[in-house]
Amino acid sequence: xxxxxxxxxxxxxxxxxxxxxxxxxxxxxxxxxxxxxxxxxxxxxxxxxxxxxxxxxxxxxxxxxxxxxxxxxxxxxxxxxxxxxxxxxxxxxxxxxxxxxxxxxxxxxxxxxxxxxxxxxxxxxxxxxxxxxxxxxxxxxxxxxxxxxxxxxxxxxxxxxxxxxxxxxxxxxxxxxxxxxxxxxxxxxxxxxxxxxxxxxxxxxxxxxxxxxxxxxxxxxxxxxxxxxxxxxxxxxxxxxxxxxxxxxxxxxxxxxxxxxxxxxxxxxxxxxxxxxxxxxxxxxxxxxxxxxxxxxxxxxxxxxx
Ligand SMILES: Nc1ncnc2c1ncn2[C@@H]1O[C@H](COP(=O)(O)OP(=O)(O)OP(=O)(O)O)[C@@H](O)[C@H]1O
Ligand SMILES: [Mg+2]
Numbered sequence: 001x002x003x004x005x006x007x008x009x010x011x012x013x014x015x016x017x018x019x020x021x022x023x024x025x026x027x028x029x030x031x032x033x034x035x036x037x038x039x040x041x042x043x044x045x046x047x048x049x050x051x052x053x054x055x056x057x058x059x060x061x062x063x064x065x066x067x068x069x070x071x072x073x074x075x076x077x078x079x080x081x082x083x084x085x086x087x088x089x090x091x092x093x094x095x096x097x098x099x100x101x102x103x104x105x106x107x108x109x110x111x112x113x114x115x116x117x118x119x120x121x122x123x124x125x126x127x128x129x130x131x132x133x134x135x136x137x138x139x140x141x142x143x144x145x146x147x148x149x150x151x152x153x154x155x156x157x158x159x160x161x162x163x164x165x166x167x168x169x170x171x172x173x174x175x176x177x178x179x180x181x182x183x184x185x186x187x188x189x190x191x192x193x194x195x196x197x198x199x200x201x202x203x204x205x206x207x208x209x210x211x212x213x214x215x216x217x218x219x220x221x222x223x224x225x226x227x228x229x230x231x232x233x234x235x236x237x238x239x240x241x242x243x244x245x246x247x248x249x250x251x252x253x254x255x256x257x258x259x260x261x262x263x264x265x266x267x268x269x270x271x272x273x274x275x276x277x278x279x280x281x282x283x284x285x286x287x288x289x290x291x292x293x294x295x296x297x298x299x300x301x302x303x304x305x306x
Contacts, residue, residue: 001164002126002136003297004151006191007171008180010142013214014170016269017259017290018139019047023079023271024294025135026098033133034079035101035125037151038141039064039111042103047269049085050077053102062104066125067111067118067150074101074125087275097133101125113149122154130163135298143180144189152191156198166303167191167209168256173216173241182248185209207305211250212293213258215265218285253306257293262286 005018015038025032036042042062045053056062057075066074079098083089111118129136140147155165169191171181185191195205219234245251264272264282272290276282296302 001134001166001298002130002138002155004148004155004165004167005137005139006148006167006169006184007142008169008182008184009171009177012142012170012172012177013259013265014142015043015139016047016265017170017212017214017293018137018168019044020271020290021293021297022098022135022137024290025297026095028294028298029096030134030294030298031096031098031132032135032137033076033099033101033129035063035129035136035138036103037063037138037147038103039145039147040141042105043269044100044139045077045102047271048079048083048100049088049270050079050082050100051084052082053077053100053105056105057102059104059106062102064104064111067121069117069121076101085271085273087273088271099133101129111146111150113146113153119150119153122150123159126154127160127163144184144191144194148191149194152195152198152200156200157204158199165208166297167205168212168297169209169250170212170214171250173213173238173258175241175244178241178244178248178250181211181250186249203305207303210254210256210302211245212256215261216258218260221285256296256302257289259289259293260285 005014007014019034022032022034034044036044042056045056060070061075063074077100079100080088080092113119126136138151140151169181169185171177183190192202192205196202217234219238262283264276272282272286274287277284277287
């Protein structure tokens, strides 16, 4: 399956969550490719802690160059074999393949969704990865980006009738983030509007979109912020946001899940290992949340029309 990761705003936690999702999938024995299609600032190399592609592949070696036809084969990095993260490296034999296709460091020449060659090469790459890996996660630039347009064009049902293509839209748990997630999907120039122009069936595409709430403040339990009046206020806001999400068609029925706010991730963009929980520096709830996202993503029941 091909899974596009998108968001209405930058900095919502899309890449860190998607990298952790990819890691959890691989632990479940699901071979996973991670395509860093954030044309502006590829960051997956840093999250996976692979020094050679920390801020993308050296220009000429990454996805951007591949799409422009400067490179015939796209570079693939085995995450467990290449990471500097010792605890991840030492588990090389654990789980299924986890491979990163880095973006280019400093993108230079612009790519365009109107460039037929770019769209064709993107389609060919995704078809190839989809036939090799069980899950292909494609981390797109934030907002209604060129990357999003290329993704939509490359995977049109007409051109990929037999492939399973899904969309995850990440957003934080605030009013403004709900608004921007709504806009990027349902807005006049959003994902659905653009897709219909390209020949997608509206209901079919809607059934393939799920939302992921990131860095959600804990309102109850041991990690809950504040106490007294603040706790009561947080609970009330949480309810207000749930109603707003439902009104905006981002409600519980179309949510893949949520990841609680974790201090470790506030301070450092990284893969959260079970060992981090064991060491007392990450919350168990965070690992459970990433694990649930992985389970739900590959569960057919998730993708029934709502
Ligand atoms: N569950 C979480 N709890 C706390 N902080 C988080 C959580 N998830 C992500 N973050 C932090 O939020 C920041 C933004 O994350 P990330 O880079 O993944 O966002 P992004 O949406 O991919 O941003 P960009 O638009 O720049 O690509 C990072 O510092 C990250 O560690
Ligand atoms: Mg990102």
